Amino acid sequence: MQITFLIDDSSFKKEVEYVARVFSSVLAADIQVQDFQTPLEADAVALGYFSPENIKNLAVPEECRIWIIADSLFWKKYTQGKRAKTIKRRFGDCPIIQSPDKATPDAGNYKGLMIDQDIILSSFWLLSRYEECFEIEDRDQHDRYKFSNSVLAEDLGKSLIHLYLQQLVLWIKEQYKVTIPFRSANLEAVISHDIDIPYHFGKIRSVLSAAKARLTSQGMGSSAAHLLRYMKVRAGMGKDRNETFDYIMQTQAQRGIKSTWFILLCSDNLWGLDLDKYAKQLQSIAAAGHEIGLHPGYDSYINTEKRTTEKIAIEQMADCTIIGARNHFLRFKIPESYHIVHETGLIYDSTLGFAEREGFRAGFCSPFKPFDPQRRQTIDMLEIPMSIMDGTFRDYQHLPPPQAEVRIKAMIDHVADIRGSIVFNWHNTFLLAEEPAWRQVYENSLDYLIEKNASFSTADELARTWGGRWQ
Structure with a gap:
């Protein structure tokens, strides 16, 4: 199935094409972007994306039965390199991002469906993390963008772009009597572990x-x-109390699960690790079919040289090739950290999440290629958003294990409903033998994912699958 977005302003065509690629990675459809004057292919499903000031004067093909009103105020400032102000307003059960003074045109004699909710701009704003690109002052003690500053603080528990796509599919079905299916048949789950301190x-x-x-x-x-x-x-x-590797692998082996282990190894070896012992442990994990990834040190989130050195050292210890990373303390600066991932030769990153709250920092739960709104280009790597971390519940929200489990299951329910991807981060130091209640939450989460018919994969397997959708 082909869907065509018709545009009347080519100045932000590459951004619309980027959103179309993201939509195509989720929907079983090839979405193309073209000028509204270019002839449409036969039987094409066409959606107009037009500026409100031009609508009455456009000679749009009759085949175009859906018009989405573009937020031209935002795009004008954006293409001029100026910071565009935005606000959030409700659209059903989820928010829409728009300019404060966005114009609403008169529909005139148009007989199709005219939509005032600019889901294309909202999707671009979310995926590019537009609000973070210009926030350089009010950051936390770890130089992280503050969760409390995000417009999405109240909506992190929803993969908003999936909800936009569900609505888009309904609009298309209403106007064209065509059903566009989603690519994924089931919930996709990645279990991962940040190994900060392997041994006490x-x-x-x-x-x-x-x-x-x-x-x-x-x-x-x-x-x-x-x-x-x-x-x-x-x-x-x-x-050793921190040596929970066997427990983690056994609980997963009983359920047929392989996971991804992000390994921290700073050059100064602060904890005085027995590196020979650790190397044997990492090789044992890899031999069992799990993935070894990089957990860049505290200062490596914006330092290519340090990150490369750490990557090589862990590859030598574990006797494997590393293709992905998650930053220590979730330190991440957009867009700089994305470029460092690419420069280090990695295929994916899985840092994008907030430490303080579970959910979807980019309003999207599935893997995607990031877009740099400063350079106006797609970055050639995949972001696999991390959505649930153990320490979020205990260390930041101070929840007891039963309440954390309720929150986790609610997230699983949402992602299962939209057939999206969910990524867990369980630290080895969180699953201690003397903490049986948290071990129970971990095991119950795995069992609930199985109950929801989740398809499990390692992060590198998920990256390869989704990377193919961007070819």
Whole structure:
């Protein structure tokens, strides 16, 4: 099925073409963009995307039965390189982004469907993270864009672009009696793990340093207990508390799931890791069929050289090739961090999410190629948005495990309804044996995904599938 967007202003054609590519990745349709004066192909489904001031004067083909009124005020400022002001207003169950003074034209004698909700602009604004590109001042202590500053703060739990597409499909069915299916038949799920501190006990120098700190802050008893636990682990009489790798892999193997492990390895090895031991562990994870990814260090989110060094070191340790990453502390600066992903030779990134709240930072749950609104170009890599992180519930929202589980299941329900993608981030240090309640939330989440007929994949498998939709 082919859908054609007809436009009357070519100054922002590349942005409309970008949105059309995103729409085509979700819908089983080839969406093209052309000037309204170019002849349409036979039996084409045509949607006009016209500026309100031009509508009465356009000689639009009769085959065009749906007109979406373009927010020309936004596009004019945008194409002039100026920051365009926007507001949010409601459109059914989801918001629409528009200029404060967007004009609404008189429909005149037009007999088709005229739509005042500019879902094309809203989709572009969301995917490009337009609001973040110009926010350089009010950032948090980790130099992150603040969740509270986002226009989407109240709507993060919805994949808005999927909702726009559902509405678009209804408009097309109403006007053309044609049903456009979605490409994905089921919910797609990725289980991933950020491995920040693989072992509680590092080499002896770090153990002694920690014991000294405990002696100063907590007294002799705490310091002695720390050293005793270390000696038991070294003697094989106990297991390192952070070493939850076997538990994670076993719970997934029982359910036929492979996951993605994002590995942090800073050059200064702050925790004094036994690198030979860690290398064997990573090779064991990879040998079991899981993906090894890069978890760039705290300063590597905008440093290509550091990121490349870390990538090479982990590839050598794990004896694998790394094609994706998620930044430590979710530090991400748009659009700079996207370009660094591409410059490092990676295929995908999976950082885009807020630490403070579960949901979809770009209003979209599925993989997509980002767009740089400053350079006005698509960036040749895929973003796989992270939507659920364990620490969001415990460390930021301070929720008990049962309430966190309710929130997680609500997210799964939404993504299942729209047949989208959902990406989890479970840290090894969150699934400790002494935290059985959180382990139960983790296991229940996996089981609920299975109940919802989720198709599981690693992040690299999902990237390859969706990357093919952009060819």
